[in-house]
Amino acid sequence: MRHHGVRAARVALLRDAESGRRPDRGRRRPQAVARTRRVARHRGAPLGSPPGPVLHSHAMGKLSIVIPTLNAAAELRRSLPPLAEFAALGLIGEVILADGGSTDETGAIAEAAGARLVVAEAGRGTQLGAGARAARHDWLLFLHADTILAAGWDEAVRDFMARADCADRAAYFHLRLDDERFGARRIAWLANVRSRLLGLPYGDQGLLIGRSLYRRIGGFRPLPLMEDVDLVRRIGRGRLVALAPAAMTSAARYRRDGFWLRPARNQLCLIMWLLGIPVGTIARIYGR
Numbered sequence: 087m088r089h090h091g092v093r094a095a096r097v098a099l100l101r102d103a104e105s106g107r108r109p110d111r112g113r114r115r116p117q118a119v120a121r122t123r124r125v126a127r128h129r130g131a132p133l134g135s136p137p138g139p140v141l142h143s144h145a146m147g148k149l150s151i152v153i154p155t156l157n158a159a160a161e162l163r164r165s166l167p168p169l170a171e172f173a174a175l176g177l178i179g180e181v182i183l184a185d186g187g188s189t190d191e192t193g194a195i196a197e198a199a200g201a202r203l204v205v206a207e208a209g210r211g212t213q214l215g216a217g218a219r220a221a222r223h224d225w226l227l228f229l230h231a232d233t234i235l236a237a238g239w240d241e242a243v244r245d246f247m248a249r250a251d252c253a254d255r256a257a258y259f260h261l262r263l264d265d266e267r268f269g270a271r272r273i274a275w276l277a278n279v280r281s282r283l284l285g286l287p288y289g290d291q292g293l294l295i296g297r298s299l300y301r302r303i304g305g306f307r308p309l310p311l312m313e314d315v316d317l318v319r320r321i322g323r324g325r326l327v328a329l330a331p332a333a334m335t336s337a338a339r340y341r342r343d344g345f346w347l348r349p350a351r352n353q354l355c356l357i358m359w360l361l362g363i364p365v366g367t368i369a370r371i372y373g374r
Contacts, residue, residue, distance in 0.1 A: 149179055149225045149227055150179055150180050150218075150221035150225065150226050150227070151169060151180070151227045152218055153165075153181065153182070153201075153228075153229050153231050154183075154184045154213035154231070155184065155185045155231050156188055156192075156208060156213075157190045157192060158188065159190045159191035159192045159195050162195045162231055165229070165232060165234050166195065167199075168234055168239075170199065174239075179222060180202055180221070180222060180223065181199070181201040181202065182203075182204055182221060183203050183204065184204045185203055185206065186208030187208055207308075209309070210289070210311065212306075214228055215306040215308060218297075218300060218305055221297070223297070224296060224298075225247060225295070225297065226293075226294070226297055227292060228289065228292065230289055233292060233335045234264075234333070235333055236262075236334060238330075238331045239259070239329075242329040242331050243329070246294060246329060253298060254299060254325060255325045256293060256295040256321050256325060256327070257294040257327040257328070258291040258329065258333075259328075259332060260328065260330060261274045261278055261281075261287075261290065261332070262334045262335070263340070264335070265340070269346070270340060270345065273345065276349070282328060284323065285318065285323025287314075287326065287328075289313070290333065290335040292333045293317070293318070294329070295321070303317070303320040309365055310366075312359045315356065351371065351372065352372070355371055
């Protein structure tokens with residue numbers, strides 16, 4: 087009976103995460119965000135029971151999911167609920183939002199979903215590094231806030247973690263954009279070819295890596311962009327494994343900037359990075 091009660095509590099919290107509502111705590115308001123904190127308890131849990139957020143499981147969790155955020159409330163309402171499907175609850179140890187100073191409802195979404203909030207200086211590389219340092223588990227999964235993992239992602243992750251050689255390898259997902267137009271499908275296809283042939287998956291494909299390997303290669307550097315390319319180049323093509331489930335990522339930037347212009351700009355920035363041009367110069371061309 088207690089097991090069913092916990093599941094009911096998780097379902098209630100998931101509804102709050104999707105709607106952006108805070109858990110009901112009467113008139114009590116949350117305190118100021120500490121540098122690292124746990125931000126939710128099971129709704130409906132007996133008074134005095136230990137905290138147990140929907141995206142956290144001490145008993146079986148091996149995986150810390152790290153998501154960099156900056157005013158990402160709208161994206162999180164779509165991307166967090168799939169992570170809390172019951173099939174994945176025994177796999178996920180925690181979800182960490184590495185926040186760069188959001189002023190929207192990002193904190194409230196984290197609270198409703200039971201994620202941990204880590205405050206860091208804005209900058210994707212800096213935020214990802216801070217989230218990884220705060221992680222408690224042996225495996226790290228880095229995701230973007232606008233990335234939604236397809237059904238079966240947890241099984242693919244478990245299979246990878248069960249490999250005999252997994253400690254010296256990292257994995258990424260198959261890219262898909264949330265737009266069915268030809269331009270979007272072309273971009274995703276080219277990204278997947280680039281990942282397989284060149285060993286250069288980008289951050290919007292996710293990255294699964296053991297903590298020990300992550301530390302051996304030096305982790306994320308505090309870069310404002312190209313932090314994903316910088317890390318996977320240190321991992322090396324031969325140690326990267328493609329996982330079959332899709333990581334569906336927002337095509338908003340391509341719709342805004344064009345399905346030809348935006349990829350061309352991205353490729354120019356990649357070439358500039360590989361040529362050793364200062365990242366500040368590349369950032370002015372790349373934009374966000």
